[in-house]
Amino acid sequence: MTFDFALAWTSLPALLNGAWMTVLITVSVMAVGAVLGFGMCLVRMSRNRALAAIGAAYVAVFRGAPSIVLLYLVYAGLPQLSIVRDTPLWLLFASPLFCAILGLGLNHSAYVVEILRGGLSAVPAGPVEAALALGLPPRIVFVKVRLPMAVRYGLKAYQNEVLIFLKSTVAVGAVTIADLTGAANEIFAMTYDPFTPLVTAGAMYWLLTNGLRLGFEALDRRLNRHLAATVPDRRPATVRRSRPGLSLFRQPLVRRLPAKPAARETH
Amino acid sequence: MGPALPIPTPTPAPQGAGTRLRTRAAIELRDLRKRYGEQEVLRGVTLTVERGEKIVLCGPSGSGKSTLIRCINGLERHDGGTIAVNGVTLEADGRGVQDVRREVGMVFQHFNLFPHMTVLENCTFAPRQALGLSAAAAAERAMHHLARVRIADQAGKFPAQLSGGQQQRVAIARALCMDPRIMLFDEPTSALDPEMVAEVLQVMEELAAQGMTMLCVTHEMGFARHVADRCVFLDGGEIVEQAGAERFFVAPESDRLKRFLRQMLH
Amino acid sequence: MGLLAYGADGYGDELLDGALVTVQLAVFSYLLAAILGTLMAVLTLKPHGLRWMIGRVYASVATGIPSLLVIFLLYYGGTEIVHALLAPFGVEERPAIPPMAAAVAALTFVYTPYLADLLRSALQNVPKGQLEAAEVLSVPRRQIWLKVLLPQALRIAYPGFVNIWVVLLKDTALVSLAGLTDLIAAAKVASGSTREPFLFYGVVVVFFILFSAATIRLANRQSRRLDRGVRASEA
Numbered sequence A: 001m002t003f004d005f006a007l008a009w010t011s012l013p014a015l016l017n018g019a020w021m022t023v024l025i026t027v028s029v030m031a032v033g034a035v036l037g038f039g040m041c042l043v044r045m046s047r048n049r050a051l052a053a054i055g056a057a058y059v060a061v062f063r064g065a066p067s068i069v070l071l072y073l074v075y076a077g078l079p080q081l082s083i084v085r086d087t088p089l090w091l092l093f094a095s096p097l098f099c100a101i102l103g104l105g106l107n108h109s110a111y112v113v114e115i116l117r118g119g120l121s122a123v124p125a126g127p128v129e130a131a132l133a134l135g136l137p138p139r140i141v142f143v144k145v146r147l148p149m150a151v152r153y154g155l156k157a158y159q160n161e162v163l164i165f166l167k168s169t170v171a172v173g174a175v176t177i178a179d180l181t182g183a184a185n186e187i188f189a190m191t192y193d194p195f196t197p198l199v200t201a202g203a204m205y206w207l208l209t210n211g212l213r214l215g216f217e218a219l220d221r222r223l224n225r226h227l228a229a230t231v232p233d234r235r236p237a238t239v240r241r242s243r244p245g246l247s248l249f250r251q252p253l254v255r256r257l258p259a260k261p262a263a264r265e266t267h
Numbered sequence B: 001m002g003p004a005l006p007i008p009t010p011t012p013a014p015q016g017a018g019t020r021l022r023t024r025a026a027i028e029l030r031d032l033r034k035r036y037g038e039q040e041v042l043r044g045v046t047l048t049v050e051r052g053e054k055i056v057l058c059g060p061s062g063s064g065k066s067t068l069i070r071c072i073n074g075l076e077r078h079d080g081g082t083i084a085v086n087g088v089t090l091e092a093d094g095r096g097v098q099d100v101r102r103e104v105g106m107v108f109q110h111f112n113l114f115p116h117m118t119v120l121e122n123c124t125f126a127p128r129q130a131l132g133l134s135a136a137a138a139a140e141r142a143m144h145h146l147a148r149v150r151i152a153d154q155a156g157k158f159p160a161q162l163s164g165g166q167q168q169r170v171a172i173a174r175a176l177c178m179d180p181r182i183m184l185f186d187e188p189t190s191a192l193d194p195e196m197v198a199e200v201l202q203v204m205e206e207l208a209a210q211g212m213t214m215l216c217v218t219h220e221m222g223f224a225r226h227v228a229d230r231c232v233f234l235d236g237g238e239i240v241e242q243a244g245a246e247r248f249f250v251a252p253e254s255d256r257l258k259r260f261l262r263q264m265l266h
Numbered sequence C: 001m002g003l004l005a006y007g008a009d010g011y012g013d014e015l016l017d018g019a020l021v022t023v024q025l026a027v028f029s030y031l032l033a034a035i036l037g038t039l040m041a042v043l044t045l046k047p048h049g050l051r052w053m054i055g056r057v058y059a060s061v062a063t064g065i066p067s068l069l070v071i072f073l074l075y076y077g078g079t080e081i082v083h084a085l086l087a088p089f090g091v092e093e094r095p096a097i098p099p100m101a102a103a104v105a106a107l108t109f110v111y112t113p114y115l116a117d118l119l120r121s122a123l124q125n126v127p128k129g130q131l132e133a134a135e136v137l138s139v140p141r142r143q144i145w146l147k148v149l150l151p152q153a154l155r156i157a158y159p160g161f162v163n164i165w166v167v168l169l170k171d172t173a174l175v176s177l178a179g180l181t182d183l184i185a186a187a188k189v190a191s192g193s194t195r196e197p198f199l200f201y202g203v204v205v206v207f208f209i210l211f212s213a214a215t216i217r218l219a220n221r222q223s224r225r226l227d228r229g230v231r232a233s234e235a
């Protein structure tokens, strides 16, 4: 049980390759999740009962299923449908990378739906009504007032979700993609030294998750600068309690609080 | 119900979709009705606000003052009667609401500023998005109105960095930036600490002096005496009494208003 | 549906065995993590000092890396780790680590700090008067912890605990990549040889949705009971 620095050094290029794949998948899934999540959130919140039920089912299935199962379903299941097999779509689904991004993206987007929905329903009625009273069209009120406020409310939950799904990208090993974990396993298989590659890979994951977290915290500070220290901090207690000096050791703790319909102001 | 109403009720206008009332009044409400489920909140309110007129609306909590104000600019849909603003009819199904909102500015009890925008952005947002003004033109207009409410020096701050009174003055400037011809106020000072009430009332008085048509829900008697052409007492969803400020406060006729004023003074 | 039958022609028994592995794995890991997490919460209650720093470093590592990586590390390297731990005591053992034990140990390692953090902030939210009231009654220290502070903290942390349970349950799905024949591995074998991926993975999805829904329901009923006690005693 020793850490072999020479081996760590020589396997660095292979591990960095794997890390690059992990980053690529993470970024792609975030993009897919944002687009699908936003669209399905509108469906989920639709006034049309049938559409809303479809949205609810989407969330229940894709959030309830472990992402590795969705990955298998996309990779092994969808090519069995003739619409995929007999059309140019086949070219897409033949690519493990595409299947991995879609499978993880479906899972991630279901969480985005719920986070966004929670944020949207937490936006107080006041500013929205003020914007309407100014004669702004409802579409602009949604895009420029309600959505920006919802994004700010949901940012912390979104950060937790992204960090958790970044770690769950290890599932792509199931469809033969060599990500960071895959690269470490490869080195283990060649050297029979489990510690050096896995610990090095672990350090890289640690850097990735904490780098991402610091990025989110910077974004949070930027988006919430209107709550700057001169005024009472109205963010949730968990956010406020952070100790700046020790921020590297802070980690997301509670994943995705269920979306609670916020109390509306009455008039 | 209370005693016979001293208000002459005009004959109801012919109703129908798209009716354009030929009237010169700023706001014309006829037999306005609104219910929430079983509860009838407005039971046939008829009220005409002439151009340039300043009206103070008061009444006990739950009497329907906010509902009345919110129906006028379509934040609530009315269930019966007609609403016309500067001759534009607001239909119960919401048709005409954008036209009406262009004419009417509104100030809320809780300011309702956009928390993520600076004071200046709060004021330039609607002119840019709804009127298509350039950034420079919108900023110029905003600074003009911010200066009017004496808060131009805070233009770069966020709402949360201002006191309540300052926020409410920004909210007034924000509404003025859309060049409304009518202003609605829903208890603009009742969420403020006492020492900030005066600065907001003064801005409102100046606005009145410049000829703005105003419909204010407020219980500030001093303001009503200085400014109001007419005071209207709403109770149980109907107008019980209306009169000039002096007679309204000194010689109320109905028992309900007398009782209300007695409670107000205590 | 014959494919789901029990016995030689169907895959019902394989799936059931797999589901059992999944459930065992989740339950054992969660219970261990809850026990160790409680211990860790109590030991690192004061936000300064050596214990707290060690706790933070451990939490940062455990929550900053994927649990599958820890599973691999314990599975491949567990024998050596146990040997290294026992060697100072003169025990020269190199026991083989079964995959199940490696997986339980890994998930426990990863989820302990999550639960500890929930419980620690809950403990900090128990009103100070509770501790003082118990102390002036000269209740023994251990009883104060066991009978006064922890039960109240648990009630506060309860929703978070349920949350983590669901996350952990789904995280177990990765162990098939380390060679455990859990539900997912069984479904993979079945769908591979029958070419019916929708059927078998569909069963897996339904299992996870229903199982977490059932446990959440159970947890909510339990939580209502906890709350009822509190309201009654406050009244």
Ligand SMILES: Nc1ncnc2c1ncn2[C@@H]1O[C@H](COP(=O)(O)OP(=O)(O)OP(=O)(O)O)[C@@H](O)[C@H]1O
Binding pocket: A266, A267, B036, B041, B059, B060, B061, B062, B063, B064, B065, B066, B067, B068
């Ligand atoms: N969205 C709503 N849904 C149901 N009932 C409502 C709603 N808004 C108002 N009401 C009811 O309508 C009645 C009138 O409310 P409104 O807010 O107009 O009163 P108000 O005169 O403005 O009172 P206050 O002085 O307290 O502001 C109240 O009984 C209130 O409970």
Ligand SMILES: [Mg+2]
Binding pocket: A267, B065, B066, B067, B186, B187
């Ligand atoms: Mg009101």
